[in-house]
Amino acid sequence: GTTLGASAAEKGRYFGTAVAANKLSDSTYVGILNREFNSVTAENEMKWDATEPSQNQFNYANADRIVNSARANGQQVRGHALAWHSQQPGWAQNMSGTALRNAMLNHVTQVATYYRGKISAWDVVNEAFADGGGGGRRDSNLQRTGNDWIEAAFRAARAADPGAKLCYNDYNTDGQNAKSNAVYAMVQDFRSRGVPIDCVGFQSHFNAQSPVPNDYQANLQRFANLGVDVQITELDIEGSGTTQANNFGRVVQACLAVTRCTGITVWGIRDTDSWRASGTPLLFDGSGNKKAAYTSTLNALNSG
Ligand code: G3I
Numbered sequence: 001g002t003t004l005g006a007s008a009a010e011k012g013r014y015f016g017t018a019v020a021a022n023k024l025s026d027s028t029y030v031g032i033l034n035r036e037f038n039s040v041t042a043e044n045e046m047k048w049d050a051t052e053p054s055q056n057q058f059n060y061a062n063a064d065r066i067v068n069s070a071r072a073n074g075q076q077v078r079g080h081a082l083a084w085h086s087q088q089p090g091w092a093q094n095m096s097g098t099a100l101r102n103a104m105l106n107h108v109t110q111v112a113t114y115y116r117g118k119i120s121a122w123d124v125v126n127e128a129f130a131d132g133g134g135g136g137r138r139d140s141n142l143q144r145t146g147n148d149w150i151e152a153a154f155r156a157a158r159a160a161d162p163g164a165k166l167c168y169n170d171y172n173t174d175g176q177n178a179k180s181n182a183v184y185a186m187v188q189d190f191r192s193r194g195v196p197i198d199c200v201g202f203q204s205h206f207n208a209q210s211p212v213p214n215d216y217q218a219n220l221q222r223f224a225n226l227g228v229d230v231q232i233t234e235l236d237i238e239g240s241g242t243t244q245a246n247n248f249g250r251v252v253q254a255c256l257a258v259t260r261c262t263g264i265t266v267w268g269i270r271d272t273d274s275w276r277a278s279g280t281p282l283l284f285d286g287s288g289n290k291k292a293a294y295t296s297t298l299n300a301l302n303s304g
Contacts (some may be wrong), residue, residue, distance in 0.1 A: 004283075004294075005038030007301035011256055012302070014039040014076055014120075014263035015301070018234065021045050021062040023273065024069055028288045032269050039076040039120065041233070041265050042066045043275075046080055047087040051111055054191075055091050055103060058110055066120055078233070078265060079119040081169065082108045082125035085140035085152045105156045112160035121165035121199055121231065124157045125150050128137040129170055135182040150186070151195045158196035169201030169233055175213025176222075187226050201233035204251065205267070207281075208238065212247050218255035224260035234267040236274060236281035237293070245296035248283070252300035 001007030009016035017043040023029045043063040044050055051057055055275030065187055070077050074276055084106055092103055112122060130138045131132070137143050150168070157166050168187065173180035183200065190197045200223045201269045206212050213219065220230045237247045256260035283294040 001216075001298075001302060004036045004298060004301065007298055008263065009038060011301065013255070013261070015157060015224045016040055016076070016078060017269055018264035018265065018267045019066050019069075019221040020273070021065045023143075023191070027116040028243075029269055029273070030069075032071045032284060032288055034075075034238060039064060039078060039187040039263060039265060040070045041078040041080045043268070044082075044087070046111070048082075048084065048092065048107055049087045049140070052092075052107055052109060053089050054213040055089075056106070058114070060114060066110060067115070071118070075119040075269050077115075077118060078231075079112075079115060079122040079164065080233075081123040083124060083142060083149075084126040084297055085138060085142055086127070088141075093192060096141055096144060096241035098145075100141055101149065104142060104145075104149070105152060108153050108156040109160045112157045116161040117163060119161060119164045120229065121229075122157055122161070122203075122237045123201055123233070124168040124197075126152050126169045128168075129169065129173070129179050129182050131172055131179060133178045151190060154190070165198040165229060166196055167199040167201045167229075167231065167233075168197060171203040171234070172210065174202050174204050174206075174219065175215050176219050180219060183256050184226070187228060189222065191226055191228070197228060199229040199231055199262070201231050203267075204232050205234060206247065207279075210238070212250055216251070217257050220254060220258045220261055224258050229260050229262045230258060231262055232264040234278065235264060238269045238276070238279050238281045240280050241292060244280075245292040248293045249300040251295055255295055256300070257302060 002014040017037045019040045020043045040248040130136050270284040
């Protein structure tokens with residue numbers, strides 16, 4: 001293939017990017033988006049604060065701009081994210097107990113129902129595990145409603161959109177460590193008890209402090225062996241030149257080596273679109289030119 005999306009499709013995968021609705025009027029951005037990618041994730045527009053700014057008052061305007069653009073251009077849509085401790089609307093942030101549990105479940109049900117049939121995979125729950133060596137859940141208002149909040153969210157999402165793959169998504173779970181072991185145990189438990197989970201997302205935000213792990217492929221494979229798909233959901237890699245290019249190539253090779261790794265999403269198009277305030281972690285430079293990282297990504301998709 002000659003584009004990321006076409007090359008991934010030849011391998012039975014997708015290649016996606018995060019999209020910001022306010023950039024859909026930027027012709028350079030849109031030109032790359034619709035040339036290179038066959039999947040999109042709303043960078044912020046489907047989050048709780050964006051879609052339910054007041055309780056039970058839903059606003060899908062910006063998310064719809066992304067979904068409509070994607071559908072018009074033959075791109076899948078990953079939904080991100082239904083239940084998360086961060087980017088909650090103000091009204092939810094200080095809620096607790098049964099009221100918060102019910103508000104969260106209503107949110108999951110309403111948003112997944114609104115987009116039923118249009119979402120390839122939902123990040124149903126995002127970033128629910130703590131960093132560090134403890135291997136526990138992250139403390140949050142959602143966690144304090146009871147340890148079963150995650151499975152409750154997955155059951156609500158399945159009921160609302162039975163056709164969407166339902167994912168758990170997190171960062172610093174890309175290699176084998178206490179955090180990914182804890183997520184692994186949860187997925188294993190969900191599978192054994194019939195809690196509906198279809199996929200695990202590995203965000204894969206890499207930099208000098210958090211490089212591409214040497215056991216990246218092995219970690220993806222052990223999750224796949226639980227009977228779920230795995231997806232690389234928010235890929236970016238700090239750096240430049242040959243080193244960065246090689247790292248992108250390694251990530252693509254790892255995914256292609258795992259049969260159930262169904263696709264890769266980069267977290268933005270140009271370096272200047274990245275959430276990282278300074279840095280050059282993406283595949284296109286600020287002018288929209290292909291970087292060495294782009295070429296190595298494309299070559300890796302086309303090899304083997
Ligand atoms: O829209 C407002 C704007 O009105 C306001 O003037 C401005 C001032 O700060 O803020 C704007 O909102 C910002 C929003 O991005 C849109 O640009 C928020 O402050 C800012 O916090 C938000 O950052 C996003 C971040 O998630 C929030 O947690 C990033 O764009 C987004 O890339 C990032 O994505 C996350 C994934 O969802 C989950 N995994 C980690 C990843 C990177 O942090």
